[in-house]
Amino acid sequence: MIDPRLLREEPDTVAAALARRGVDAAEVQRLRDLDEHRRALIAEVDAARAEQKSASQAIGKATPDERGALIDAAGELKQRVADLEERLEATTRDYDAAFAAVPNLPHPDAPDGDEGDGVVLRHVGQRPSFDHEPRDHVELLETPGALDLARGAKVSGARFAYLVGDGALLELALVRYALDVAMAHGHIPVIPPVLVREQAMYGTGFLPTDEQQIFLTRDDDYYLVGTSEVPLAAMHADELFDADDLPLRYVGYSPCFRREAGSHGKDTRGIFRVHQFEKVEMFAFTHPDESSAEHERLLAIEEEILAGLELHYRVVDIPVGDLGASAARKFDIEAWLPGQDDYREVTSCSNTTDYQARRLKTRIRVADGDNLLVHTLNGTALPVQRTIIALVEQHQRADGSVTVPEALRPYLGREVLFQA
RNA sequence: GGAGGGAUCGCAUAGUCUGGCCGAGUGCACCCGCCUCGAAAGCGGGAGUCCCGCAAGGGACCGGGGGUUCGAAUCCCCCUCCCUCCGCCA
Numbered sequence: 032m033i034d035p036r037l038l039r040e041e042p043d044t045v046a047a048a049l050a051r052r053g054v055d056a057a058e059v060q061r062l063r064d065l066d067e068h069r070r071a072l073i074a075e076v077d078a079a080r081a082e083q084k085s086a087s088q089a090i091g092k093a094t095p096d097e098r099g100a101l102i103d104a105a106g107e108l109k110q111r112v113a114d115l116e117e118r119l120e121a122t123t124r125d126y127d128a129a130f131a132a133v134p135n136l137p138h139p140d141a142p143d144g145d146e147g148d149g150v151v152l153r154h155v156g157q158r159p160s161f162d163h164e165p166r167d168h169v170e171l172l173e174t175p176g177a178l179d180l181a182r183g184a185k186v187s188g189a190r191f192a193y194l195v196g197d198g199a200l201l202e203l204a205l206v207r208y209a210l211d212v213a214m215a216h217g218h219i220p221v222i223p224p225v226l227v228r229e230q231a232m233y234g235t236g237f238l239p240t241d242e243q244q245i246f247l248t249r250d251d252d253y254y255l256v257g258t259s260e261v262p263l264a265a266m267h268a269d270e271l272f273d274a275d276d277l278p279l280r281y282v283g284y285s286p287c288f289r290r291e292a293g294s295h296g297k298d299t300r301g302i303f304r305v306h307q308f309e310k311v312e313m314f315a316f317t318h319p320d321e322s323s324a325e326h327e328r329l330l331a332i333e334e335e336i337l338a339g340l341e342l343h344y345r346v347v348d349i350p351v352g353d354l355g356a357s358a359a360r361k362f363d364i365e366a367w368l369p370g371q372d373d374y375r376e377v378t379s380c381s382n383t384t385d386y387q388a389r390r391l392k393t394r395i396r397v398a399d400g401d402n403l404l405v406h407t408l409n410g411t412a413l414p415v416q417r418t419i420i421a422l423v424e425q426h427q428r429a430d431g432s433v434t435v436p437e438a439l440r441p442y443l444g445r446e447v448l449f450q451a
Numbered sequence: 452g453g454a455g456g457g458a459u460c461g462c463a464u465a466g467u468c469u470g471g472c473c474g475a476g477u478g479c480a481c482c483c484g485c486c487u488c489g490a491a492a493g494c495g496g497g498a499g500u501c502c503c504g505c506a507a508g509g510g511a512c513c514g515g516g517g518g519u520u521c522g523a524a525u526c527c528c529c530c531u532c533c534c535u536c537c538g539c540c541a
Contacts, residue, residue, distance in 0.1 A: 073503050077510040084510090087522040091471035098521090105521035271500080392501095402500085 032130050032389045035066050048136040051143060051351045062133065065126045072119045079115050083108040131239055135386040137351040138323075138360035145352030149363070155334065156343035158367055163429045167370025168420040169301040171427055172198060175449040178302065189299070190291060190306045194419075197448050202309060202415050204442035205422075206284055209311040209413035212336050213282035216328075218313055221283045223262035226253035231265035234391040236357035236383070243292045246306075259283035260409040263314035268391040272316070272405065277395065278325060279316040282412055285309070302416040303375070311412040318395065319385065322406035326382040329410035330362050333378045336413055339438040342421050343367040345374055357383040366421035377417045380410030423448075 038045045038059075046059040086105040093101055142150045172178035177198030183191040194202055210220050232238040232254050237245065246255040256262060263283050272279070287310050298304035313332065317325045330346070337344050349361040358381035365374035385404040388394070395403045426434045432450040435443055 070503065073510080077503060080511085081509055083521080087520095088471070090521055102521045109521065394500095 032386060033133055033136055034385065034389070035062075035130065038062060039066060045136065049133065051137050052134050052354070053352065054133060058129075058133075062129055065122065065129055069119070069122045069126050072115065072122055076112070076115045076119050079108070079112045083112050131233070134240070134354070134356040135236075135359050135384060137354065138382065138384075140348075141354070141360045142348055142350045143352075144350035146350075148350040148352070149347040150350070152346040152348055152362075154343075154345045155338060156341070158343050159369060159425050161369070161427070161429075165369035165424065166427060166431060167301065167368075168303075168423050169370075171423045171431060171433065171449070172419070174431060177201070177449065180301070187306075190304065192302050192305060197445075198419070200443065201419055201422075201448070204439055205413055205415060205418055206309070206311055208339070208439055208442050209336050210282055210284065212339065213311070213313055213332060213412050216280070216332050218280040218282035221259075221263065221266075221281050223256075223259050223266070223283050223285055225256045225259070225262070225285050225288070227256055227261055227265065228252070229254065231256075231261050231268070234268055235261045235264045235387050236355070236390070237261065240356040244290050246288045246290055255288035256285070257289045258287050258310060258409075259285040259312045260314060263312065264387050264407055264409070265391060267316060267393045270393055271402065272393070272395045274318065274395055274397075277316055277318050277405065278321060281314045283312045283314065285312070301420065303420060305416060308417075309415040311415075313410045313412050315408045316393065316405045317408065319403060319406050322382050322384060322408060325406075325408050326360065326362075326380065329408055330364075330380045333364055333380060333410055333412065337364060337366065337377070337418075339436070340418070340422060341436040341438075342418075342425055344377070344421075349379075355381065357381070357386045359384045359386070366417070367425065368421060369424045369427070370420070375417070377414055377421060378411035380408070382406065382408050 033045065033049075042059070042063055046056055049059055050056070083105065086101070086108055090098060090101045090105060142148065169178070169180070173180065175197065177194065177196055179193040179195055183193050214220060226248065229238065229252065232245065237257065238254075241257075244257060247253070248255070260283075262285075263281050266281075267279075287308050289306060291304060291306060294304065302308070313329055315325050315329065334344075334346070344364050344366045347363045347365055349358075349363055354361050361379060361381040363376050363380075364378040366377045367373075368375050384406050387407045388404040391407075393405050393407070395405055397403055422436070423433045426436065428434060428447075430451065433448040435445050435448060440446060
């Protein structure tokens with residue numbers, strides 16, 4: 032949620048920032064009206080309650096003779112408070128719904144534009160060249176039996192797969208490798224719950240905005256997380272940090288579940304876009320002054336992980352039109368996929384500033400003055416399926432086997448995979 | 452799944468039966484003084500979170516939500532979480 036106080040004090044600044052994300056001026060005006068109306072009602076309710084409170088206290092101190100008349104008079108105050116409270120509740124519902132629908136203010140440095148208008152910041156590594164026609168990951172993995180798409184479809188449907196044998200071991204090796212790199216940078220490893228309550232989804236900004244992407248259990252009202260960002264962020268909901276608790280850095284490993292509604296026909300081949308995948312995800316809580324630096328830091332770790340796997344990739348500064356609701360700024364890393372002859376997104380690193388923290392009520396205690404909201408950031412350390420794709424496609428050899436990059440060998444105990 | 456016990460201001464607790472003098476006492480921890488060469492002990496003082504307000508001030512918060520009442524930490528109902536015992540179980 033955006034800062035209602037900033038909207039009040041600098042409405043033009045907020046309107047201009049939101050306009051970049053396609054929120055029109057009328058909607059911003061509506062937020063201001065709701066805010067003003069609500070504050071006026073709060074003042075009225077508080078005054079009415081104050082009156083009722085002192086009337087009640089007077090009754091407590093009155094003699095038995097005086098009571099009857101005082102109680103009758105207080106009865107009217109009771110009704111007035113109830114009426115005002117009802118009006119305040121109705122207004123607050125509108126206010127909450129309207130503010131919940133507003134995305135975060137974009138960072139001034141985030142580029143303008145929509146999906147596809149990203150600014151490529153740099154290319155890293157060498158684009159691999161092959162003497163043979165490069166195979167794609169489906170061929171490379173299915174042939175040796177490391178991936179079973181047909182049975183995934185049989186058991187669970189489209190966009191599900193089995194990783195088998197070396198495929199399964201490759202996942203565990205990659206995960207442990209990514210965890211080790213993140214841990215070396217001070218991130219605490221976490222295996223979080225992946226079924227969460229509505230509150231966690233709302234607090235992290237996936238609800239109400241991305242509702243159609245989320246799996247929900249039928250009988251228990253649990254949401255399946257689409258990323259461990261959700262349970263990691265919600266971990267410290269309703270908490271007050273001391274300044275020296277921060278920065279607090281985690282690295283989570285979890286399955287992720289996405290309905291992929293609206294992407295029918297898109298990326299249907301293989302395991303690039305599936306309903307269930309695994310991901311190693313970094314998450315950080317910082318002082319508000321530190322979040323931009325932390326953002327660069329997380330991005331650097333992502334690059335260290337990919338570069339360590341000897342993968343060729345590019346870094347993209349995501350335009351405001353393509354940001355998730357919570358993000359003020361986002362960097363994606365796109366790896367080169369020879370099987371698609373294109374760069375495709377593998378990681379994503381967002382600074383959500385105080386947007387999640389405001390809903391989650393995660394704050395920092397300040398010795399003198401008002402307590403501060405923390406800033407939260409998230410960044411993919413390693414998406415298992417997409418990394419497997421990039422790895423086998425970029426490191427494939429003419430015979431269909433795959434060279435294991437140096438950094439991964441200790442984790443896999445192998446120099447080559449899928450050798451006949 | 453069955454039976455019982457709990458949730459109070461950082462931690463531990465009092466208050467709940469008998470509604471008002473309780474936003475709330477006490478101990479520990481914490482902060483500031485005094486004392487001391489310095490510390491401990493002792494003594495004195497301070498200190499929760501959120502909202503409205505320029506301020507003065509006001510309001511809300513005793514796990515969450517509803518109800519009764521002029522008035523609820525306290526009475527009633529629902530929910531969540533934790534603990535103990537029984538059953539089942541990876």
